[in-house]
Amino acid sequence: MNLQISRIDLRLPDRWCGWRPGDGPRVARRAAATLTTSPLAAARLRAQLEAVDRAVVEQHCRHVRAGAWVPDPSGDVLAALACELLAEAPDGPDAAAAYLGRVQRKIYRSRRRATRVAYHAATLREVPAGGAVVTLRSHGVQRHEVSWTVFPPRAAQAVELRFDTRSSARYEDLVAEAESIAHGLRVVLTDPTAPVGALLPARSSR
Numbered sequence: 001m002n003l004q005i006s007r008i009d010l011r012l013p014d015r016w017c018g019w020r021p022g023d024g025p026r027v028a029r030r031a032a033a034t035l036t037t038s039p040l041a042a043a044r045l046r047a048q049l050e051a052v053d054r055a056v057v058e059q060h061c062r063h064v065r066a067g068a069w070v071p072d073p074s075g076d077v078l079a080a081l082a083c084e085l086l087a088e089a090p091d092g093p094d095a096a097a098a099y100l101g102r103v104q105r106k107i108y109r110s111r112r113r114a115t116r117v118a119y120h121a122a123t124l125r126e127v128p129a130g131g132a133v134v135t136l137r138s139h140g141v142q143r144h145e146v147s148w149t150v151f152p153p154r155a156a157q158a159v160e161l162r163f164d165t166r167s168s169a170r171y172e173d174l175v176a177e178a179e180s181i182a183h184g185l186r187v188v189l190t191d192p193t194a195p196v197g198a199l200l201p202a203r204s205s206r
Helices: 025-036 039-058 095-110 171-184
Strands: 005-011 016-019 063-069 079-086 115-125 130-139 143-151 158-165 186-190 198-200
Touching: 005 079, 016 025, 025 039, 039 063, 039 079, 079 171, 095 115, 095 130, 095 143, 115 143, 115 171, 130 171, 143 171, 158 171
Parallel strands: none
Antiparallel strands: 005 186, 016 063, 063 079, 079 158, 115 130, 130 143, 143 158, 186 198
16 A cells, blocks of 8 residues: 655754754754854854755755754754655565665675775664664765665655764764654655545554
C-alpha cells in the first residue's frame, strides 16, 4: 500500500532550533534572543542561521525542514540539519535493506577510485518511525556527515535526516544528537485514494 507522507514532526533536543526552509530569517531573530547571551553572539547566530537556510533553499531538493545545533551561548552553529522527502526510494517490507545495498555499492565504488568522500559506516537500524539506514561519511577533513534515512511502513517515500558539521572534535557528539532526533521522528501518512482528510498515522504515532 503506497501511502503518502503528509506530515513530519521533528522533536529537537535543547539547544536546537528548527524551521521550514525559507523561514530562516524569522527563526534566526527568535533563536538569537533565546540561545545567546550577548549582542555580539546574537548577531553571529542570526548570520549563521540565515546562511544555513540559504544553503538548504538553494539545493532545490524536497527539503521540508531545516535545523541547527547551537550547543553554547557563543552563537556558533556547530551543525546543520536538512530533512528531505525521498520520492525515489525503495518500498516494501525490505526497503531499508534495499537502500543499504545501494549505499554499500557507493562505498565500494568510492574505495576503488580517488575521492574526497570517505565512508566510515553504513548500518541498518530501527526507530519508531520505521526501518532506517545510518550513514557516516566525511568530505576530506573539513566536513563530516551523518544521515538517517527512515522508511515508514506502507509509505511510498522515505525521510532523510542529514546532519553535517565542520567540527571533527564534536563529530561523535553530533552522531549522538542525530540518533536522538531520529528516534523522535514522527510521520503521518495519507492514502491518496481516500476521501480528503483521511489520515493514517504511522507506527510512530501510537
